[in-house]
Amino acid sequence: MSNLLTVTEAAQLLGVSTKTIRRWENEGKIKAIRTEGGHRRFEVSSLLGNKHDASLTVAYARVSSSDQKEDLKRQVLVLEAYCAKHGWSYEVIQDLGSGLNYRKKGLIKLIKLLCSYQIERLVITHKDRLLRFGSELIFTLCEIFGTEVIIINRSEDSTYEEDLAADVIEIITVFSARLYGSRSHKNKQIVNQLKQVADELK
Structure with a gap:
């Protein structure tokens, strides 16, 4: 029976607790095989x-x-109003962090819920709210795990040039923040130059 998973291993695979695995098995949602013990x-x-x-x-x-943060509040209000209008039972997950960061707490929680088949639909205001680069990866996960994706402002998506400018600005912002941590006068000069480039792109 070495090819079978224990309760703990099954919980890790699905991203849920061992208590949830036992409950699902008791409810008949998943099937368990019993050992001699x-x-x-x-x-x-x-x-x-x-x-x-x-x-x-x-x-x-x-x-x-x-x-x-005010924009975050507006996003949440829009999302809550949209979900309430359709009568859905919903949970709002919020993140504060760069769209280049794949390790955000909320994003990780979202991925775990997706991979454990717990989400019927995902609602976002714009495509780039998930990630600046790589949102298609999340959409692929949604497709694999049967989750519907709803982008409220799809018709207002930015142009390729606007997306490219936003990407460059965010990369410069992240890079500048890392350089600014250094006390080097040279690094601070680089930061100022990068900020000028970012301002010109806006």
Whole structure:
């Protein structure tokens, strides 16, 4: 039975707690095989092939920096109003951090929920709220795990040139923040030059 997973291994695979695994098994949502000693074991194919009747709507909001908190509040209000209008049971996940950062707490939580088949639909205001680069990866995960993606302002997506300028500005901002941590006079001069380039792109 070495090809079977323990309760702990199954929980790690699906990104949930061991308590949730036991509850799902008791409710008949996943099937367990019992060892001679009465312990639960799970087949990987059975776990990944079961969608657990996902019914949760997740609304995801993000801004890049603390001085954009008002924009974050507006995003949340728009998302809440949209979900309430459609009568969905929803949870709002918020992130404060660069769109280039793949390790944001909210984004990681979103990915874990997606990969455990718990999200029926994902709602965002704009495509780049997920990630500046790599949002298509999240959309692919949604497709694999059967999650509908709703982009409220799809018709207002920016042009290629606007996206490129925004990408360059964000890269400069992140790079400048790292350089600014150094006390080197030369580094501070570089930061000022980078800021000038960013201002010209706006």
